[in-house]
Amino acid sequence: MTGYFLQAFIYLVAAVIAVPLAKRLGLGSVLGYLIAGVVIGPVIGLVGSETTTIQHFAEFGVVMMLFVVGLELEPKMLWGMRHRLLGLGGLQVVVTALTVMGIAHLFDIAWSYALAIGLIFSLSSTAIVLQTFSEKGLSKTEGGKSAFSVLLFQDIAVIPMLALIPLLAVPELVAKSQAVVAKAAEHHDDLSLVAGLPGWAYAIVIILAIVGVVVGGHYLSRPLFRFVASSGLREIFTATALMLVIGIAALMSLVGLSPALGTFLAGVVLANSEFRHELESNIEPFKGLLLGLFFITVGAGIDFNVLFDQFGTVIGLTIGVMLVKFIVLLVLSFIFKVKGSDRWLFALSLAQAGEFGFVLLSYTVQNNVLPESMSQTLSLVVALSMFLTPGLFILYDRVILPRFCEAKNEREADEIDEQGKVIIAGIGRFGQIVNRLLASNGVQTVVLDHSVTQIDNMRQINIKSFFGDATRHDLLHTAGIEEAKLFIVAIDDKERATELVHYIKQTYPQVRVLARAYDRGHHYSLRCAGADYVISETYRSALALGTEALKNLGVHPFRAEQQKATFVETEARSKEKLYQTWLDSTEEDRFNTSYVELFNQLESTLSDIMKQERTDKHTKSERGWTPPPKVFNDEVEQGLVEKHDH
Template identity: 40%
Template sequence: MAELVTLVVLLAAMVVAVPVAKRFGFGAPLGYLAAGLIVGPAGLGLVTNVGSIAHASELGVVMLLFLIGLELRPARLWVMRKSVLGLGGAQVAATGAIIAALCGWGLGLAWPTAVVLGFGFALSSTAMALPMMAERGLLANQSGRNAFSVLLFQDLAIIPAVALLPLLGNGAVPQSDGAWLAVAKAAVVVVGVLIGGRYLLRPIFRAVDRAGAPEIFTATALLIVIGTAVLIEEAGLSMSLGAFMAGVLLSDSEYRHEVQADIEPFEGLLLGLFFVSVGMAADIPALLDHPVRFLGLAIVLLAAKALVMLVLARVAGVPWAGAMRMATVLSQGGEFGFVLFGLAVDGGSMGREQASAAMLVVTLSMLATPFLFAAVERWLVPRLMSAKPKRPFDAMPDDNPQVIICGFGRVGQVVGRVLRMRGIPFTALEQSAAQVDFVRKFGSKAYYGDPTRVELLRAAGAEKASVLVVALDDMEQSLRVVELATRHFPNLTIFARARNRRHVHHLMDRGVSHIVRETFDSSISLTGDVLRRMGLPEGEVVRTLDTFRAHDERTLIRQHAVHNDETKLIQTSRDAADELQALFEADREDVVGGEKARA
């Protein structure tokens, strides 16, 4: 009964704390940490059996390593090799060396302990960094991809680090026959897992899939993950290594996506429980006894990691705004640091009090990072992005273009190619120097410049042109261009690309009537192909798509009047869905009635 009460308390704390944290833009991991601090021994004291919960929550890290391995298809890893091995390797090596030196010479710690601390503090929290970037849509840009590469190398580096950790216990290579026998046993088990996984996993999943029981498929996936992890642990290695190996073995399997879909809910919940256990285990009494010491160490950790990452990102050619984002989002300690410090205590290379203090520093850094990242995104990044670029903007040609294209990415290039084929003069403005250089290699003519500057639009011939095409990726920048063009160049007819319905409404607010939703037409075309494949006659396909398109356009216009009122917007969406359902039902009755009449 006591266990059930503990479970209820933990779930209630998670359900309350995580939505609150995400509501304020700080990410789920901070909510889990806060929940642990509140209900743990240092908080309300509602949960005291921290050790047993921490042991069970280690499965969250195991699941995370499995999913990381599942994503590491050899082809993808090969494409990312330069950023993963170069940037990621440099970050771990440089940060680990600097922190180890600070711990060894600065704090006077034994070198095995300093090495463990250096490597453990060099790791960042994948579970914290990725959601923070994803919530702001940063994973698709250069800084997001580079940050993911660094995290990926860190996740890979933990595997050999855990395997080599016993060597730091006494600082020497094992000499006894028993030690070498243990090494041989571990090697045999690893080889056995690799061979067995190579030849047995597909037949197993194939047999379970034929049984037609989804719950058994999920149970099989869990069995393989946890079973491999336990088997590797029995051989004297880390459970995380076993889970990672299982994921890599399944990465090229046809069952990879289904296994991932089955495992991810367990991974999310268990990893959340892991962060809760970290919050509960935080040595708050030690923090209260020595607040200056621990807060100072956490600040030093954040500053050292951020500075190293900032320098490496700039060396790699990342712009200042992206480099600052990477430096901030990767500045905290990570979940694998907790794992490494715990194993170091078991292996004798670190004392229990030292590990507890290191974990408290990591926890403080994790608590601080969401606030720092939010501050950087709000105040620093916009200033860095609006700063005058080092490369001067290109001189605009004086050839009186009829069309000006703002943004020469995927959409702008298609417009430009067609205009060029028809002999219609245009000027394309692109604010990414790399993109300008890239398209020029293939014969396209684009000019480096910021279309949100009215003087640049004027230099590009906006006063004499007749059409302005706004095809920028960034929604705020596209709206800024529209505002400038409407105010200063009323002679222009504006055609705008919209990323989503919200973008459409903002463009309509600014008087734009020629709007194209970038995925709408392609989605309609795809749907038509699906309907044809399902056997619908061509006339019915066309009628269905025309009905849907017309209804969606009407709904979009109606919702524009209430798009700032979320309650009314939701209600109009529901009304529109009911209306569309009624239209299709009436259409179906007309078709059936016509067929009966012909019969």
């Protein structure tokens, strides 16, 4: 038992140290896990022979991930992507497998070996790709959707591959390992519902299993979850969610299907369930931990002895496989009209081999399709290609995507043929409202935005705006900055917004600058830069919603408006103290202990003020409200007490 605790501690320490560092360096969590595995495995040697066993256990993270992915997909959405799923996904698997097979055959590798290798390398890493898409917000892009379609088809394709591989058995390998095969077959029979069945019976069992998952998920899951939810015990709901996923995975394994495919199907069935979000929140922590453990085992499982002995071969095969897959995917992206940066995202993200490659390699050895020595080399190629994948995403983020963004915005700035009293930088959701209010009151505005798409959208609804970067001095001059009375900063980039405010106040001090702040720190930065008026983008809406919440809790509307006004007044009085404390602190530690202590003191003062009755006078904003009866507050408080007691 002590050994298990130590191993668990080593894996967790490696993850806790490596992953945050990798995230901070912009490398992503997946590469952090892989590096952690390499360090504790081949480099330091803290883990060793148990890695393969743990990897089989950690592969359940992929199963859970596909269940969560299925929960996000409604059946209508899945039906809508059927063309991309079958066409793009099917062609990718077939073309890649045949291309790799053909290249392998050119190097005098037997056709059965070559076909098995082609099938193995036609698969990509569902775990790494979907995890990275989720982290980087790429799932909803055209490239992300296309990649997901291919990954889903690959998971489905594993089933016929597992059926085909035994037919490729090499007689020489069968003769050498006949005893081992018999033992494995005997063990397989003990854990299978379909071993020894004729083909027609096997097909019936598979159909019944799939129908059982669909029907059970649709009709039986809801009564079960309602019964469990009525207990009010969150841990029992978590146990039920795990029972569902593990049970479906076990059923799929017993009938010879992919557990990942079964749980994905169950997730799709439950996508319209009212318990979907609760299921997802319960499964998510287990999924994340197991996926992280899986990536660590991939890194820890790299055999550096084999790598150094066959360094040229392994590196050449890894680069060759990734290059072949990239070219195939790029060609398919042209055929299926995946455009722009999405084309490169699609091709780069799927260029690696996948975790199911380990499963197929093990299966080929068990069924005497590939020799053990070749399997070890190919396993190393699969692991290294997965290890290099985060680097491809970094290449996409830092080299390819910026070039396409520049290409989108490389159109020349519009010729500004108008000048107005007010210049607005940024016509996003915030700038639009400001501009509409001013324009409806007859104020002449000049709107600048550096997004081509945003400018075109505004012109479609007859809001005149000009394409151009508001930080360009020549454009500001053309827009009439010397004669303008107001300059409104409503751009999303915090640093650019602060620099723009500083430039305007330094160069054109007569122009009043009104700015939108993203958060409290940005608010202080804009004020420090010289802005005449700064407002946080969510401040007023949050006040309105909070006031409405008080009303919904039984507070009289007049009292709720009083409390809102009190909050605003108290905030205004404390704002200067907080700003001065922030200003006096160092650049590296703006929100230091002194600031936090002062903030907490002011929060305590705010709480005390809110408890006081205001009967002296009303602010201007309160005069339109009818005061509550004298006994109203007492009645409300009594009612809340009675509700609490019941």
